[in-house]
Amino acid sequence: MLRLAHLPSAFYAWRGREYAGARSWLLVALALLLCLLMMLSLALGSASIPLEQIIATLLGGEAESAAWTNIVLKFRLPKTVTAMLAGMALGVSGLLMQTYFRNPLAEPFVLGVSSGASLGVALVVLGAGAAGGLLLGGLNLAGDLLLTAAAGLGAALTMTLVLLVAARIPNGVTLLILGLMFGYLVSALVSLLLYFALPERIQAYINWTFGSFSGVTSAQLPVLALIVVAGLLLAAAQVKALNALLLSEDYARSLGVPMRKTRLGIVLATALLVSAVTAFCGPIAFIGIAVPHMCRGLLGSSDHRLLLPGTILAGACVALAAGLIAELPGSHIVLPLNVVTALLGAPVVMLVVLRQARGLS
């Protein structure tokens, strides 16, 4: 008979003594939790729609009311999928950065990609003249699209810069410091723009920095999905090298890891994931740094063959949960997403890390 604890071993057919002590069965629990949160995210919202109506709509039928069909297909489904994709992308890129830089404080944004995105948005929202104001003032939709384009362009330019630097500089720490300094430089420029901007423009910029999963339309969703899946596949291809990197860059090289190729793979995957998420959802803090720690604590392993699927599942769960709580189901208030991720997530990570520290000493 197949017991629940055997399921991951069936998934990892090669499971051996190297996984002794790891709780790989929790991957199944995470997958079940993800299904539950997906259903909740589709079922809960300011309008109350019966569950069977939602399921019927998702299966291609029509709900009793056309408005319900509309809400589910045009609003809740894109929001749910966006949250999952963003959570996966941020969790995995955080894992890549923490392992590559061998630093538990590293996060997806250390490469400066999201700083580049925020500069793009700030230039459009705060710096643009009358044309920008007209766009943002009247047309909400065109304004959103413009923000996405500006963030995407800023992220893509920064990504090219980071890749050029990463190809030349064989040193992780140097790359880390350059990324951090670039971030400071950009935030100074943004502050400068904020200082001279009109109050309502500042409000628009700040709204973007709050982050949101509901800004992505069903037309834009395939673009986000494609980039995120490409980034995740690229990350999966680095799994073996990431395990060797746990020792050190010197040891990894001595094991035959092609460091230049691996470094570019890690940086490109992170840049793709982060720039896509930041362009479509804004700079969503916390998930990227917290989810890898949560996974290490939960799964009890540093092995990336467990951590990568773990961060994918847990990232999606955390993002969905944060999105749900931000909407405060039953009310008409929507909290800023970044407030929820940090307020609720930080204590959880503190607990996990403290438990881990006690277990080790």
Add this chain to the structure above:
Amino acid sequence: MKALETRALTIGYRRRRGDIVLARDLNLALQRGSLVGILGANGVGKSTLLRTLACMQAPLAGHVLLAGEEAAHLLPLEVARRLCIVLTAAPQVSLLNGYALVALGRYPHSDWLGRLSKSDHAQVAWALQAVGATDLAEQRVARLSDGQRQKLMIARALTQDCPLMLLDEPTAFLDYPRRLETLRLLRRLTRQADRAILVCTHELDLALRYCDELWLMSKSGVTVGSPATILRDGSLHATFGIDGSSFGVNGGSRFFDDAQLSQPLECQEDNLV
């Protein structure tokens, strides 16, 4: 068979304003089944030599041959199948067990996910047994002592299954019994597993006792010889000699005879008055 050979090797660092040369025209060779120690004062270039031999840094001139093949022409994976390394500090990998840490050595032999085959598992089990760390297999690495972790790192190097093993001061953080144990283990591995082992060390005493051959590095170059020869012809004294001390030649454990230790302290106070 020669696991390692150098031809007219010059080591050092490339700088824009002229290269810094630490040693030139080195013609060294290392046979399988022998334990060789690199000895020398701080800053003389032991680590640079080791890093150059391990293909972690390029030579300024000359050639490094690994199992008869020019190292500069080999791919990273091909180098990884010919030599493995153990560095001074054992890495802190908190959430792996001992078995997983040792199994990382199978990297150059496994598939894209690093899955272990039956023979990989056999290699890991053998390496754990060879270093006497079978009982550490299912313990978290973070809970182990420095000595236990370094033992696992040597086992990890063994599972890489290379003819040549290079160690850079592997005993620096260990206590004396652990240092003795490590050197004895390395000597046993050269005999039982037919490896060529090159160890860079400051353990004069232990190196003289356990190594088959010593490479003495000084500013003037590298002197090669068996421990007995090196003791007799005075090259050890020339490399490490401090005024007022000399090395014993009787092959006993006390090589170091410091005349100054027996001098009364008063004579120094006289100078102060």
